[in-house]
Amino acid sequence: MFSGILTLAMSAELLKAQNDIAEISRNAYGISDYKVVTWDVSSRGDVNGDLDEFKTIVEDIYNDPRGWIRAGVKFEYVESGGQLHVVLASPTDVEAFSPSGCSAEWSCTVRPYVIINDDRWMGATVSYQEAGESLLNYRRMVVNHETGHWLGHDHITTCTDYENWAPIMMQQSIDLRGCKANPWPTESELWTSTI
Ligand SMILES: [Zn+2]
Structure with missing residues (x-):
C-alpha cells in the first residue's frame, strides 16, 4: 500500500x-562518519527579511535529508562563534564583504561567511520566477549553492545528472541554461574539500 x-x-x-x-x-x-560544522546567524545593514524566520528556514535547509547532509556534513546551530557564519545582508553590505568578488545583486561566499542577499531572499530572481518555482525553493537553492562554495565547490555550467536537473553549483539565480530548477545538491556534487 x-x-x-x-x-x-x-x-x-x-x-x-x-x-x-x-x-x-x-x-x-x-x-x-559525519563532519560537524557549527553555524550561527546574523544580519548586516538594513534588511527586510525577518532574522528569526531566516534562521528557522536555514536550519530546515541544513537538516533536510535532500541537502548537504548527504555529503556527510552535519550542521549544528550555535548562538555565536560558529565555524560558518550565515549572514542576511543588505545589497551594499554583500558587496562590502569583497568589493572585487561580491556583487550587490547576488549572494556571495567569503569564508567563513555565507552571505545571503536580502533582495534575493525576499524576491528570488527572474530565472526562478519564470520557472514557476516558489520563493521557498529559491531560498533553498541559494543557501545550498552558497554553502556549496563554503564546502569547496566551484561553479558548474551544464546539467548532466537527474534528467537535466540543474546542479546546485550552477548559477541558477542568473540562468538555468535549459536545465530544470533544482534546489538540492545532485549525486555527483556530494563531496567536500574544506572540512
Ligand atoms: Zn556561486
Missing part, C-alpha cells in the same frame, strides 16, 4: 521531530 518514497518521507518526519535527522541520512546513504 505505501510506496517506499512515502515510507521514507514519513520516517523522516518522525525522526526530524526527534531531532535525529542525521540518523536517517546515515542509514539511507551509508555514511559512517
Whole structure:
C-alpha cells in the first residue's frame, strides 16, 4: 500500500521531530562518519527579511535529508562563534564583504561567511520566477549553492545528472541554461574539500 518514497518521507518526519535527522541520512546513504560544522546567524545593514524566520528556514535547509547532509556534513546551530557564519545582508553590505568578488545583486561566499542577499531572499530572481518555482525553493537553492562554495565547490555550467536537473553549483539565480530548477545538491556534487 505505501510506496517506499512515502515510507521514507514519513520516517523522516518522525525522526526530524526527534531531532535525529542525521540518523536517517546515515542509514539511507551509508555514511559512517559525519563532519560537524557549527553555524550561527546574523544580519548586516538594513534588511527586510525577518532574522528569526531566516534562521528557522536555514536550519530546515541544513537538516533536510535532500541537502548537504548527504555529503556527510552535519550542521549544528550555535548562538555565536560558529565555524560558518550565515549572514542576511543588505545589497551594499554583500558587496562590502569583497568589493572585487561580491556583487550587490547576488549572494556571495567569503569564508567563513555565507552571505545571503536580502533582495534575493525576499524576491528570488527572474530565472526562478519564470520557472514557476516558489520563493521557498529559491531560498533553498541559494543557501545550498552558497554553502556549496563554503564546502569547496566551484561553479558548474551544464546539467548532466537527474534528467537535466540543474546542479546546485550552477548559477541558477542568473540562468538555468535549459536545465530544470533544482534546489538540492545532485549525486555527483556530494563531496567536500574544506572540512
Ligand atoms: Zn556561486
